[in-house]
Amino acid sequence: MSSSQISSVTDIKQNPYKPFLATVEQIIEETWDTKTFRAVFHDEELREKFTYEPGQFQEVSVFGAxxxxxxxxxxPTRPGGIxxxxxxxxxxxxxxxxxxxxxxVGIRGPFGNWFPYKEWVSSSSSGHPTPNTQHPTPGKDLLFIGGGIGMAPLRSLLNFCLDNRGDYGKIDVIYGARTSGDLCYKTEFDAWRANSNLYLTIDKEEQGWEHNVGFVPSYLNDLAPKPANTIAITCGPPIMIKFVLQNLATLGFVDEQIYTTLxxxxxxxxxxxxRCNIGHKFxxxxGPVFSYAEIKGLPPEF
Ligand SMILES: Cc1cc2nc3c(=O)[nH]c(=O)nc-3n(C[C@H](O)[C@H](O)[C@H](O)COP(=O)(O)OP(=O)(O)OC[C@H]3O[C@@H](n4cnc5c(N)ncnc54)[C@H](O)[C@@H]3O)c2cc1C
Ligand code: FES
Structure with a gap:
């Protein structure tokens, strides 16, 4: 088989340094400093078969920059573009x-690990019943806690879980930003609300704002979600994560129930x-997805 005959799906896996061309089909202005890009591969096979997992990342190149x-x-439940x-x-x-x-643009990937969502599904829907089929394990309740652009990796997992809604228990989403104008994905809020509980918060009062006012970690405390059978997934500015982790611990969450991306x-x-190693971990x-238990095992300089 000549190199021109190699399947592009095989090629993207075997040659991780080669960027694949994609056209930016849509640009959404989320906030004054954040845009969402939808890109479609030029290669027909990649367009149809390129797949990835929620939590993975890619390298995006702009030629000359x-x-x-x-x-x-x-x-990945909504294929056709990334x-x-x-x-x-x-x-x-x-x-x-x-x-x-x-x-x-050029795209390399997908790279890295992903959220272990398969461990969170109900045994009755996973196709792997527990030995005692009278008592199938219920799907985990999911608690998403995002701040600002930190909602980007959470959005992939959230939409994935909403597209497989029967696999999970209750889904709560706490999402905050400095101002209402700093919240991303506003056009999707109604779709999220249809199948989950969306709790929005901003740092300071604003005219016309009908949701919570206060920092994300304080709002988490006010809402006081129960830790039983729940997985918390958080991403946002380091200061937010620091206090979210503290507050989750106070609410009774253990380290193995908490996931974030670094x-x-x-x-x-x-x-x-x-470039990216922390001790012996790359x-x-x-990563980039780690449980809080794994993060605690990283060297203290981190
Ligand atoms: C796994 C992973 C996923 C990411 N996902 C997103 C995403 O979804 N959306 C997004 O906007 N950004 C994301 N980032 C961060 C993004 O890679 C950086 O913002 C980007 O590389 C900055 O490039 P630049 O050339 O514009 O900035 P530069 O000109 O290189 O740097 C500008 C400033 O940003 C700092 N900086 C650059 N890269 C990082 C970084 N990785 N972490 C902290 N500070 C940095 C620099 O030190 C400098 O102060 C992610 C990073 C990683 C590692
Ligand atoms: S980015 Fe090169 S080793 Fe991780």
């Missing part, structure tokens, strides 16, 4: 914010360049 890491914020949300913080993210619909600076995405290979 460079490459950066973004989580896949879309869900989505990533980009907060403008520096050179590559500036370049991405400057492109228009129709622009071509963002170290990355380059290769495949465990070769040594965030690009062993």
């Amino acid at each position: 460079g490459e950066a890491t973004f989580c896949l914020t879309s869900t 989505e990533f949300s980009v907060k403008r913080v520096g050179s590559l993210t500036d370049a991405l914010h400057e492109i228009s619909e129709g622009a071509v 963002e170290m600076k990355m380059k290769c995405g495949v465990g070769k360049c040594g 965030v690009c290979l062993d």
Whole structure:
């Protein structure tokens, strides 16, 4: 088989350094500094068969500007294109914010691990009944806690679970940002509300705001979700995560019930360049998804 005959799906797995071309079909302005991009692969086979898991990331390149890491914020349950949300913080993210619909970008991936959602489904729907079929294990209740652009990796998992709604118990989403204008994915809130409880909060009072006012960790305390049979998944600014973790512990959640995603600076995405390691763990290979129990096992300098 000549190289031109290699399946593009095989090629993207075997050659992780090769960016595959994709056209940006849609750009959604989420906030003043964050945009969501929907990209569609040029290669027909990739368009149909490219798949990934909630929590994985990709490397996106803008020609002449460079490459950066973004989580896949879309869900594999809605194939045809991939989505990533980009907060403008520096050179590559500036370049991405400057492109228009129709622009071509490069995509490498998917990389990294993912949320262990298969462990959270009810045994009756997983196809793996427990030995005592009289008492199937119920699906876990899921508690999403997001702040700002931290909702990007959570959105992939949330939409994935909503598309497989029967597999899980109650789904609660606590999402906050500094102001209402800083909340991403506003056009999806009604769809989320249809099958989950969405709790929104902003830092300070605003005219016309009908939801909670206060920081995400305090709102978590007020709502006081029960830890029994619940998995908490959180992502947001480090200061938010710090207090969310403290408050979850006070509410009775143990470390194994809590998951987050880490963002170290990355380059290769495949465990070769040594940019992203924390002790013996490579965030690009062993992560970016970690349970809080795993994070506590990382070296103290982290
Ligand atoms: C697994 C993973 C998933 C990510 N997902 C997203 C996402 O969904 N959306 C999103 O907007 N961003 C995401 N990021 C962060 C994103 O990769 C950086 O914002 C981006 O690389 C910045 O590139 P730049 O060239 O614009 O910034 P630069 O010009 O390189 O840097 C600008 C500033 O940002 C800091 N910075 C750059 N990269 C990081 C980083 N990884 N962590 C902390 N600070 C950084 C720099 O130190 C500098 O202060 C993710 C990162 C990782 C590792
Ligand atoms: S990004 Fe290169 S080793 Fe992780």
